[in-house]
Amino acid sequence: MTAAEAAGGSPHRTLITGVIGSDTHIVGTRILSMGLEKAGYKVVALGALTPAEEFVKAAIETDADAIMISSLYGQGELDCRGFRDLCVEAGIGGVLIYVGGNLVVGKQSWAEVEQRYLDMGFDRAFPPDTRLDGVLVALAADFSTRGQVEKEVG
């Protein structure tokens, strides 16, 4: 699927964006939110410094289809632990969860970092040089394979 096709697909989907934990780096999530809106998604932007619980609360309140977590300051590994469990406990265990940014302290092998986050229950993890097009393609692909049914079951 091309970026252009992805950009035109999946309307009526609600996405939660924000920066997790004590992290103030807002530029990436703001650009992501602007781009997702432009692509036709309904975006609930929680901004910087957002506790994990607030992502889950917002996802429940808005019946969101995906949670898009940003982290740039290195401590995301601590902040993101147990995030999938939080969702499960709140009754939205099947929600799509992405994470992206500088996800660990310092330069580490991306393959290992990605695996660490997948093991934590994230559907996808994105490295720091990710651009909007890559996210749109991933979202469209995941939404099309999951379909509406899974959302209702989840």
Place this chain on the structure above:
Amino acid sequence: MSAKASPDAVPFSEARIPDDDFARMREENLARWPTGAGVDFEAAVDRHLALPEHKRLGFVMRRADAEGRCLTQPRGGFATFEMQKELMQALDRDGLADVVPTTTDSYTRNERWPQAEAGVEESKKLGRSMLNGFPIVNYGVDICAELVAAIDKPAIVLSGTAMPRLTSEIVLAGGYSGYLGSGIAYTTSYTKEVSIEDGIRNYQYLDRLAAMYAERGVDLHRRQPGFLTGTNIPPCIAIVVAVLDVLLAAGQGVRNYGLELGQALHLIQDSAAIHACRELCQEYLEKKGYDDVFTPVISLHWMGAWPYDDAQAAALLAYGGTLGAVGGAVSVTTKSTHEAFGLPTPEKNVEGLKITRMAIYLARHTRLDDNPEFLEEKELIGREVRPIVDKVLEMGDGDAALGTVRAIEAGVLDIPWSPNRQCQSRILPARDTDGYLRILEAGDMPFPKDVLEIHEAKLRRRAERDGVPYDQDLAVTSVFEMSEKLADLMPFAWGEGH
């Protein structure tokens, strides 16, 4: 979260906090976490006076300025004492840093000390730093003193917080002679929910504390983080905030106050910014009756998104040294080739220092003094800064604290890409054809019409050159520009001109 300090009874203004109120505020503050009990002001004064001059940042900054030198200072913080000590010694000895830093971790910055404690334990268990800085409040005064003793340079704390009260008490008591942070810059850049008033109050506390040391002969170096949100901040925005922050600090009695500017990565614009910053701060200090505030400017390596390629990053490091030295900065705050990936190893941090220092050396005494473009740009910055600062002060009936709060609410003072809810953050910067940072959208900031026309004309030229619409995408592509792959930045469109 730890208990918040009770609201201060002192009415909010730029006025000096009265001594009896301050004594009560300190008592409440120091009781918020067990290590606060380790602060003994008299012992702290003795500790500072016993330090040799070359380990006192106030003195070192004044001497470097008097001698026309450009210093280097990295950033750096890890989770445990052992890691931190090793890092500071490497930066001092191997990196030849003139000033040795301790960056606090983000839990400490948000006063989440129990979480910081857990981060320390986790780091010890895993044998790698799980925190992005040193949790200095958890460790306390004696450990600070040990870190200061472990190096032969002055030590500065880089605290990235709007809540510096307890952190500053502990590190200053432990012998750190520099503290980076300010009420307007950090509150608008590092917080979401903290009100501008609370942020200013918190730094008035720290500035009063620093002045209390000064009254006892300890010339501490306070420093203002004018890099703000670090993302394409046009010089005029940084300088407006610097002027207001230095007025607030001077109001509490601070007389040694550094002004940081993030590099625009443009030789002429950065030189103009460094000169304009110091001159405009002195201009407004003088208007307020302060003629003895030392305000050296510190130039910061690029604060936006970095390239992932080591060689590309190395170019930014070297160029940053050139920008600082030619611009006349008293110090350059350095990054490393690992910047795009987060915190550097001590080795990469050292490398960043050495690359920068070599570039500073090569710049010798080159200055742009009479360059017409430099003079023109410096003059333009003045035409941008004065109307905003004048309006802010007018809104406060002459009071910088009240004026700032009202101006931010009204959008008269605005910060690009701010996470703070009180900040409108409608102003949007972008880079023009020649590489200068310009204002694409001014929000409600009252810049003169002729000034905004200059910005618009230059950005329209870029839109034309790039064959893209004149819209917000100019700002977005400017955010990513420096991190793009070299192949995407080259080759230039030869022959097309401007």
